[in-house]
Amino acid sequence: MADYATSVDIDAPPEVVFAHLVTAEGLVAWMGEHAVVEGRPGGEFTVDIAGSPVRGRYLEVDAPHRVVVSWGIAGSPELPPGTSRVEFLLTAKPGGGTRLDLRQTGLPEVQEPAYARGWTHYLRVLAGVAAQQQAID
Template sequence: MSEYRTSIDINAAPERVFEFLVTEKGMTAWMGQWASLDPVPGGEFAVDIAGYPARGTFLEVDPPRRVSVSWGFAGNESLPPGASTVSFELTPMGDGTRVEVVHTDLPTAEVAGHKEGWSHFLPRLVQAAAGEEVLPSTWKPVS
């Protein structure tokens, strides 16, 4: 199993950024076309991304500092629902927030695709949380 780490800086307070990680309206503003989220430990985490059903549960919800979810895709044998973990760590930085994303327990064959996906979607989180217009995503996973 492998891990992917990255971070972004957002011109918004941690409290604002946190809402984009735990609400349907927030999540779909930057990633996914549909979401059903119950942001309590053990609660549902479901987001449809470019037709792919990401499924798991909330593992940790510590407003406005940290969110961790189990992650996988319905119908994917190498990365089934809940097989990996995505953690978002929010750190105040002046008037903004640094978000560190750590995706663990990824099968090695899945790392490149997830790196590409996070590289596409995290700049959209920057835009959404900063109050900028975010155009509909045309992203499709690398085959």
């Protein structure tokens, strides 16, 4: 199994970024076409991303600092639901904004490059969406 980690700086406070991790509207704004989520420990985490039905549970929710979810693809023999774990760590930056550190563990080795490309893309989208929301608010 492989692990993947990356970071992104976002021009929005942790509270704004956090909402994009624990609400259906927030998730769909940056990742996915459909989401059903209950942003609390034990709550459902369901998001359809580019035709992949991601299924899991919220394992840890510490507003607005940390979110951990179990992660897997419904029907996938390589990465079934609950196989992987994704941690989002949000840290307020001096002068404003948020540093988001992401770590995904339990990935099949062969899928790590695809997840690296996917997270790079989607975190860039999240940074833009959260910054835009912050500008409007």
